[in-house]
Structure formats: structure tokens, C-alpha cells
């Protein structure tokens with residue numbers, strides 16, 4: 001998954017008021033793009049997540065002019081990363097703005113994680129330049145990751161929205177007949193088979209989100225919910241929480257076509273192989289786990 005990479009790049013999100021040096025990574029975002037140097041262009045199937053692109057991110061010493069406003073982001077092992085908050089910067093030679101969504105398929109994994117996570121913080125800083133309560137210009141707290149209003153003392157914390165990924169399964173009389181529900185979204189150009197998923201509503205426990213989303217998207221009741229893993233998914237400001245759940249009663253799918261193009265039950269041997277190269281997403285991991293392990297995936 002996107003947060004899983006080598007032990008030499010341990011993610012440390014503790015905020016301290018560090019100063020960047022020439023060797024520090026300094027990320028800059030503009031209109032959904034991250035300043036990136038593509039060091040190797042892949043040729044594989046992009047949708048399968050194994051296209052082979054390799055990237056490098058800019059270091060302060062690469063910039064022809066030092067960005068005026070920078071803040072510390074986090075560390076990955078010995079590397080400190082910073083964010084340039086200027087609207088525009090003088091781009092280092094060889095670096096262009098590449099869509100953060102496109103970077104999802106790039107290597108190395110720790111820089112992909114860095115770009116995605118930094119993009120979430122960049123959105124948070126840029127969307128909170130003014131206080132939502134009194135309208136005054138906000139400031140960055142000097143020693144913590146908080147945005148503060150100097151007029152009314154309001155504090156804004158980073159935005160993290162919980163959501164669920166639901167692997168709905170059914171047990172066959174024979175384990176080979178166990179099945180899983182895969183869905184495809186409507187209205188997206190890259191419509192990979194996926195799992196039921198959705199955001200948690202206010203006032204709703206995560207288990208309630210699972211039951212509601214499964215009922216809304218495919219019309220099934222579920223039981224035996226089991227927490228699997230969670231994963232930060234910065235592309236949508238989300239923490240995704242993965243659950244296995246078993247269909248309860250009638251297994252006839254009633255698909256919500258306003259959201260989904262289609263949904264189907266798949267046996268293990270029927271699952272498309274399009275996710276085998278998806279190293280980033282928990283959805284891909286859960287589908288592969290079911291394909292390879294059957295009911296041992298959730299028991």
C-alpha cells in the first residue's frame with residue numbers, strides 16, 4: 001500500500017520548526033500538479049499501476065531562486081521535506097508539474113507517498129488562508145501543525161476525512177465457490193474493478209458506513225464485519241478503513257446506477273488480473289488477497 005516502503009525511509013510526521021538546507025526536498029504544487037522530474041518514462045499499462053515511471057522531487061539547491069515562503073512537512077528517514085507556499089516559484093531545470101494522480105503509479109514508492117501526502121497538506125494550507133469564522137488572514141503556528149487566526153484565536157487542524165472500503169464476500173458450499181462483489185464506477189475514464197467504498201457521514205460509526213454504503217451501492221445486507229487495515233489516501237484527504245463483511249440473506253445485487261456502472265459477484269478464478277500491479281491501494285491489496293487466498297483472506 002502507499003504507506004508501505006523501505007525501512008530506511010521511516011515516516012516521521014512530528015512537526016518542528018526546521019529550516020531547509022540546500023539538500024532538503026522542497027515540494028511545490030500548482031493546479032493539482034507537483035513539481036517533478038521524471039527520470040524514467042515507463043511504457044506499461046498505466047491503469048494497472050505498473051507503468052514503470054520513475055521520479056525525483058526537487059531539492060532546495062535545485063531552485064534557481066529560493067522560494068519566499070516555506071514550511072516544514074515531515075521526514076522520511078534522514079530526508080527532511082519542506083513545502084513552498086508561494087503561488088509561483090522559479091522551477092528548477094528539468095522539473096515540470098505532473099498530476100498528483102498520475103504520480104500514483106510512479107516509483108520510488110517513498111517519493112510517491114511524499115508527493116501525495118504533501119499535496120494534502122498543500123491543499124489544507126491554501127484553503128485556510130483566511131479565517132472561516134471572522135475572515136481575517138490566518139498565520140501558521142510556529143511550533144505545531146496548526147493554522148491560527150490572530151484575530152479570533154480560531155485553530156484549524158489538517159483535514160482528514162474517514163471513509164470505508166468494503167470487501168463483501170459470500171461463502172460457497174465449496175471454498176472454490178466463495179465470491180466477492182466487485183464494482184465499477186460510472187463516469188470515469190479509468191474504471192478499474194473496485195470494492196464498495198464511501199465516506200463516513202457525520203454522526204455515523206464506521207460500521208454504519210459499511211452497512212449503508214453496501215446497501216446503497218449494491219442493495220445487500222451484511223454481517224460479520226471484520227476490520228482489515230487502514231490506509232492514508234491523501235489524494236482525497238482521506239483515511240480509508242478496510243472491512244471484510246459477509247452477505248446476510250438475499251445475495252441478489254441491486255446496483256445504484258447513478259454511482260456505479262456495474263457490480264458483479266466474482267469467484268476467485270474469475271477475478272480480472274488488472275490489479276496485480278497496483279501496489280498503492282488497499283482496494284487492490286484486498287482484491288488480490290481474496291483472489292490468492294479465498295476465505296483465508298478474511299477468516
Ligand SMILES: [Zn+2]
Pocket residue numbers: 131132133134135136149150151152153154
Ligand atoms: Zn478568526
